[in-house]
Amino acid sequence: MTHLMRGLPRNAYVIVQFFASDYERLWKASPTQIYAELTRMAEAGLVEVVESVAPTRRSQGDYVLTDTGREELERWLLHTEPDHGVRDDSLLKLIAIGALDDEQAQILIGHERTWYRRRILAIEKRLEDWPADHDGRVWRGRRAVFELWLAQAHHMLTWLDQFESYLADPSIPLAEGFGG
Numbered sequence: 001m002t003h004l005m006r007g008l009p010r011n012a013y014v015i016v017q018f019f020a021s022d023y024e025r026l027w028k029a030s031p032t033q034i035y036a037e038l039t040r041m042a043e044a045g046l047v048e049v050v051e052s053v054a055p056t057r058r059s060q061g062d063y064v065l066t067d068t069g070r071e072e073l074e075r076w077l078l079h080t081e082p083d084h085g086v087r088d089d090s091l092l093k094l095i096a097i098g099a100l101d102d103e104q105a106q107i108l109i110g111h112e113r114t115w116y117r118r119r120i121l122a123i124e125k126r127l128e129d130w131p132a133d134h135d136g137r138v139w140r141g142r143r144a145v146f147e148l149w150l151a152q153a154h155h156m157l158t159w160l161d162q163f164e165s166y167l168a169d170p171s172i173p174l175a176e177g178f179g180g
Contacts (some may be wrong), residue, residue: 012034127146
């Protein structure tokens with residue numbers, strides 16, 4: 001995706017794969033949504049379709065950011081407030097955990113622990129395999145985001161342990177639940 005942002009051509013299939021990989025936390029979108037967005041961007045003059053550098057059966061051409069698209073990207077990056085209200089089904093379930101009995105609550109927390117442990121392993125593997133030549137500005141930004149996701153996953157595991165203890169011991173006053 002950053003290739004497209006820097007003006008380097010990318011076909012739609014490669015862009016779909018980008019979001020289907022570890023970057024799905026950035027935008028969880030189906031291929032249909034991504035293709036529709038690329039079409040909308042082309043119609044708005046933000047990208048143009050050029051002859052493919054490496055043609056495939058899946059691609060009608062490559063997308064390249066236009067000057068107008070670059071201006072819009074810069075406007076979005078610098079002058080648009082991000083949506084911090086992203087839906088998180090995991091947290092919604094944890095908020096509603098009071099509807100479950102103790103055993104069911106432990107099962108839910110166990111599922112969350114398992115998910116975060118797998119996430120940690122995947123991110124650690126990704127960082128371990130980080131190519132030495134991926135050291136430019138774009139790659140440093142990506143690496144920093146992976147490091148953030150790793151720290152968040154570790155923090156969430158610690159929080160889940162505290163949460164489980166808090167739920168299991170009703171003698172802990174509400175204000176002291178998490179060191180408050």
